[in-house]
Amino acid sequence: MSGSNLVSIPIDDVELEGELAVPEGASGLVVFAHGSGSSRKSPRNNYVADVLRDRGLGTLLFDLLTEAEDRDRENRFDIPLLTDRLVAVTTWLRDRPQTAALRYGYFGSSTGAASALRAAARDATDVDAIVSRGGRVDLAEAAFADVTAPTLLIVGGDDTQVLRLNREAADALACEAEIHVVEGAGHLFEGPGELEEVAEVAADWFEDELA
Template sequence: MTGFLALPPRAPAVVVLAHAGTGAARDPRYRRVAAALRHAGLGTLLLDLLTEDEGRSPHCVFDVTLLARRLRAATDWLRRETGLPVGYWATDTGAGAALEAAAADDGVRGVVSAGGRPELARPAALARVRAPTLFVVGALDTRLVGPTRLAADWMGCAPRVDVVPDAGHLFAEPGALEHLAERSRAWFTARPAAPAAPSAVPGGAPRLAAGQEDWQRGDGERDVRAEGAHGIG
């Protein structure tokens, strides 16, 4: 896996923007939402859950069990490195994986599925999710509106479903991406922060890869490569 970690000073939590492929850093949805979260003071990890070769295989892209396992490994890595609470944001099949991962981890602070495939998570897993969950789906994305509501009905955590008028699957219509970013920002900033887990790093500061020091001094527009992210999972 490859990830790009951005950690503002005194961030209260980190949101993993999990991509079921290799394009998180290039996808306009991921970039726009990550920027909104960072401006709100949250850390972000843009994470590709698959390698380049795996991303070309439909079997891997739809292997929710594999994706969830790697997302849990990334979560463990983040907690060790930062000691911060972790939330999930995902699209497409990555959303099903995020819900599977959250079902096995009551410490996840929140989940946002944006044009995702939550119905790919097992019904038993959906019923176990305790993290506050928001589904955002475009009204023009008629293929997903029904399955999203069905997945929400399986869940016991009273998820919220936000159907965005005049928006399609990619939220490319005027104003749709801004709406998605704002709803995602509001969802994660409204979640109460949990006490930080003990950090694996002396003094509680995350270890930084070369070049990350500029981010710590306030370079808020640049994603940085997460040290060791290729080896998590």
């Protein structure tokens, strides 16, 4: 990742590894919450992050779990733990001179979208925009009433079960919520042009909300 700094983020009794990049003049910073079994090295999230930085937005990709924690499969689906991690990382960013004054957004993938919505529902995070990619947003249902940040749910048209869950979430969320369906795409957006569409739509959303 060009222009990024490797950072080590102390949370409780662990250190979470991340890559932080803030273009000059950035008004916003997008924090990525990866899905189960993934990491800050997710090629899809890194592609989206590249597009966001080209639009002048900062990005932080970080590991929600340490390598040792990730070996325990149960941790990958411990949404309360992952939410606490995301909240703590957001607080850490707000305490850094380089990132304290920026507006914040969350980009959550799969199970990471659940932790993003739950974290956004907490007063401590004060985020201004959320984008979910193929999100298991149903895992954050208890927090729907407390999410105030405008939320974009991007789902593949052929990812039928997740699409149904996202449509239900869009109706139930108290905040402004929109769905963008990538026609013909499955859960991983692997077809030609599908990930590009995800990245452009997400970048438009964050540009509008974090300007």
